[in-house]
Amino acid sequence: MLKNKVSMYFTNIETDPSKVQCKECNKLLSLGRYKPNLQTVSGLKGHLASCYKELHDMYLMRAISKRYMTCT
Ligand SMILES: [Zn+2]
Numbered sequence: 686m687l688k689n690k691v692s693m694y695f696t697n698i699e700t701d702p703s704k705v706q707c708k709e710c711n712k713l714l715s716l717g718r719y720k721p722n723l724q725t726v727s728g729l730k731g732h733l734a735s736c737y738k739e740l741h742d743m744y745l746m747r748a749i750s751k752r753y754m755t756c757t
Contacts, residue, residue, distance in 0.1 A: 691729045705729065709736050 695705035695714070703719045706712070714732055716724035 691726050691733060694733055695729060707732060707736060709740060712736075 692705075694708055696708055698704045698706060698713070702721075703716050703724075704713050705716060707714060712732070714729055716726070717728070718724050
């Protein structure tokens with residue numbers, strides 16, 4: 686079980702405690718170890734940064750095209 690802040694963005698996998706699933710893109714990410722006190726979230730943070738950057742860009746593009754369409 687993840688106690689870190691990033692855990693709200695990931696779902697724990699019951700069948701594999703060493704992995705979590707990203708709630709945004711459903712991608713499986715490894716925590717490295719099975720034991721919670723040996724697990725690392727650095728990979729998760731890195732994933733969040735890239736995953737949410739893409740999402741942000743997507744929202745941004747949608748907002749821009751929406752604005753463009755209402756203007757014309
Ligand atoms: Zn993701």
